[in-house]
Amino acid sequence: GGGKGDGARGLRFAPVAPNTADTVTVPEGYAQNVVIRWGEPILRGAPAFDADRQTAEAQAGQFGYNNDFLSLLPLREHGRQVLVANHEYTDEQLMFKGYDAANPTREQVEIGWAAHGLSVVVVQEERRSGKLTPVSRHWLNRRLTATSEFRLTGPAAGSDLLKTSADPSGTKVLGTLNNCAGGTTPWGTTLHGEENFNQYFANGSSATDKRYGLSTGATERKWERFDKRFDAAQEPNESHRFGWVVELDPYDPDSTPRKRTALGRFKHEAAQPRLTRDGRPVVYMGDDERFDYFYKFVSSKRMKKGDSRAAREHNLTLLDEGTLYVAKLTGDSPQDIDGTGKLPNDGEFDGSGVWIPLATGDVSHVPGMTAEEVYVFTRLAGDKVGATKMDRPEDVEPSPRTGRVYVALTNNTDRGKAGKPGADEANPRNLNKHGQILELAEHWDDPSSDGFAWRLFLVAGDPEDPATYFAGYPKDRVSPISCPDNVAFDPYGNLWISTDGAQLGSHDGLFGVATTGDRRGELKQFLTVPKGAETCGPIIQDRRVVVAVQHPGEVDGATVEKPASTWPDGPGRLVRPSVVAVYRKDGRDIGV
Numbered sequence: 297g298g299g300k301g302d303g304a305r306g307l308r309f310a311p312v313a314p315n316t317a318d319t320v321t322v323p324e325g326y327a328q329n330v331v332i333r334w335g336e337p338i339l340r341g342a343p344a345f346d347a348d349r350q351t352a353e354a355q356a357g358q359f360g361y362n363n364d365f366l367s368l369l370p371l372r373e374h375g376r377q378v379l380v381a382n383h384e385y386t387d388e389q390l391m392f393k394g395y396d397a398a399n400p401t402r403e404q405v406e407i408g409w410a411a412h413g414l415s416v417v418v419v420q421e422e423r424r425s426g427k428l429t430p431v432s433r434h435w436l437n438r439r440l441t442a443t444s445e446f447r448l449t450g451p452a453a454g455s456d457l458l459k460t461s462a463d464p465s466g467t468k469v470l471g472t473l474n475n476c477a478g479g480t481t482p483w484g485t486t487l488h489g490e491e492n493f494n495q496y497f498a499n500g501s502s503a504t505d506k507r508y509g510l511s512t513g514a515t516e517r518k519w520e521r522f523d524k525r526f527d528a529a530q531e532p533n534e535s536h537r538f539g540w541v542v543e544l545d546p547y548d549p550d551s552t553p554r555k556r557t558a559l560g561r562f563k564h565e566a567a568q569p570r571l572t573r574d575g576r577p578v579v580y581m582g583d584d585e586r587f588d589y590f591y592k593f594v595s596s597k598r599m600k601k602g603d604s605r606a607a608r609e610h611n612l613t614l615l616d617e618g619t620l621y622v623a624k625l626t627g628d629s630p631q632d633i634d635g636t637g638k639l640p641n642d643g644e645f646d647g648s649g650v651w652i653p654l655a656t657g658d659v660s661h662v663p664g665m666t667a668e669e670v671y672v673f674t675r676l677a678g679d680k681v682g683a684t685k686m687d688r689p690e691d692v693e694p695s696p697r698t699g700r701v702y703v704a705l706t707n708n709t710d711r712g713k714a715g716k717p718g719a720d721e722a723n724p725r726n727l728n729k730h731g732q733i734l735e736l737a738e739h740w741d742d743p744s745s746d747g748f749a750w751r752l753f754l755v756a757g758d759p760e761d762p763a764t765y766f767a768g769y770p771k772d773r774v775s776p777i778s779c780p781d782n783v784a785f786d787p788y789g790n791l792w793i794s795t796d797g798a799q800l801g802s803h804d805g806l807f808g809v810a811t812t813g814d815r816r817g818e819l820k821q822f823l824t825v826p827k828g829a830e831t832c833g834p835i836i837q838d839r840r841v842v843v844a845v846q847h848p849g850e851v852d853g854a855t856v857e858k859p860a861s862t863w864p865d866g867p868g869r870l871v872r873p874s875v876v877a878v879y880r881k882d883g884r885d886i887g888v
């Protein structure tokens with residue numbers, strides 16, 4: 297029967313053992329279904345998926361590739377919710393038979409554009425289980441791709457730094473790219489981080505191009521051959537129009553999504569808001585790069601409650617006015633940090649932090665940079681003010697129960713290498729392969745505070761490795777974990793963590809851990825994903841866990857002809873990134 301195993305409420309299941317099965321492995325007593333696969337039609341008129349006759353037009357009406365962030369929003373239709381998904385990037389060698397990476401065709405490139413972006417698709421709950429199925433052709437269903445129209449808003453919109461020959465206004469952008477994780481706002485919109493946008497732009501040459509990692513030559517995808525906006529030598533400002541947080545209103549299929557310049561430009565992993573006591577949103581954000589920074593944005597405007605037209609229009613301006621900050625962390629045991637991960641003598645990796653203001657509206661707080669420069673070249677602003685160089689800040693989630701903010705720092709194998717920064721108390725291991733999770737408590741539990749306390753909640757790895765820490769919980773009673781990436785809370789206040797690139801010989805997976813009470817730190821593995829995949833977008837509802845299985849079969853040298861994985865449809869069928877729902881066979885709630 298389901299629900300075996302003790303644990304904190306919500307985490308009562310028998311943990312899944314580390315494994316390398318080419319499937320989604322779930323606890324005993326649990327079942328699963330593939331909710332939607334790459335290529336399934338969601339818009340009216342879109343054809344069924346046909347790998348041998350794929351076209352860009354078909355793809356633009358079908359679910360995109362490499363699903364990452366997921367959000368489920370309520371809908372006033374019985375048993376239905378609105379699923380919003382990010383499609384981070386494409387794996388052409390796993391999408392096209394005989395793909396020639398040196399010479400992609402225009403059709404392949406245009407299919408790639410149409411497979412990027414976002415999907416909105418209504419899903420139907422099965423009455424007696426947690427199973428979910430898509431409602432194709434629902435009027436809310438929507439695709440946004442690398443060629444859909446987006447608008448830049450906020451203090452840097454219209455800046456000379458954002459103007460191109462195709463858009464002299466500096467406000468109208470075609471497409472969103474590399475949407476990794478994201479967030480859901482209390483006013484019913486979704487946020488989507490544009491992460492590794494640098495990879496789409498060829499021939500970068502400026503100092504800022506270099507800081508953002510643009511290639512100095514051709515790109516791997518070769519899009520620059522088919523649209524000159526992807527060639528920085530011809531359109532040097534086009535890349536400045538990516539690397540933002542996108543806000544989408546999934547309830548209005550005619551709305552133009554906005555890129556919010558007030559939240560800064562970097563490799564945005566995610567963006568998760570929390571409200572101050574007086575109703576102003578504060579958005580926490582990581583820049584996923586080795587030695588990059590952690591940020592927050594504090595809005596100056598209060599959210600209006602209700603879903604009147606006036607309230608909705610007002611709430612769509614909340615992320616355009618406020619102050620952008622970057623984090624500086626100081627440990628309280630600097631003398632004990634030796635780069636091995638050995639606990640300091642005070643028993644914890646912990647300390648205090650300050651939020652350094654970078655810009656408020658049109659006013660820059662960074663000497664030598666205008667406000668527009670701070671927003672467009674935010675990494676350089678962080679460099680100038682001495683922000684703390686972190687081990688790849690990925691997803692972030694405030695606890696709805698305690699207000700504490702959890703930041704996944706996935707790994708940093710360059711920490712402590714020659715010429716690179718060494719360990720500090722928040723990033724305590726050199727050559728850090730497994731990552732850690734930081735817990736941040738704002739002063740007075742006020743998200744708009746300018747100071748905070750922090751401690752490491754988990755230092756990931758094999759619990760038998762002395763350089764690991766599970767909030768002080770006995771390590772013989774936890775699952776091994778490596779490379780935390782996405783984080784989410786369940787209805788009971790447990791933190792759920794999905795991994796990307798686990799380095800312990802098991803496939804990636806999803807874990808749950810209590811954050812309060814006697815069982816704080818008791819980490820349990822809930823599922824594993826197929827070969828080559830990472831686990832993304834976890835959503836934990838009463839009756840189901842939903843995950844995005846991203847890039848299954850993505851293994852060096854794998855192709856359509858020589859696949860590394862046969863998930864989800866078995867041998868002879870294309871491996872397809874998909875969304876999966878997991879629920880109890882007995883129909884009861886997850887983990888109770």
Ligand code: FEO
Binds near residue numbers: 384477491690781
């Ligand atoms: Fe796209 Fe930082 O993961």
Ligand code: CA
Binds near residue numbers: 364384476796830846
């Ligand atoms: Ca990813």
Ligand code: CA
Binds near residue numbers: 628640644646
């Ligand atoms: Ca300490």
Ligand code: CA
Binds near residue numbers: 477796
């Ligand atoms: Ca990620």
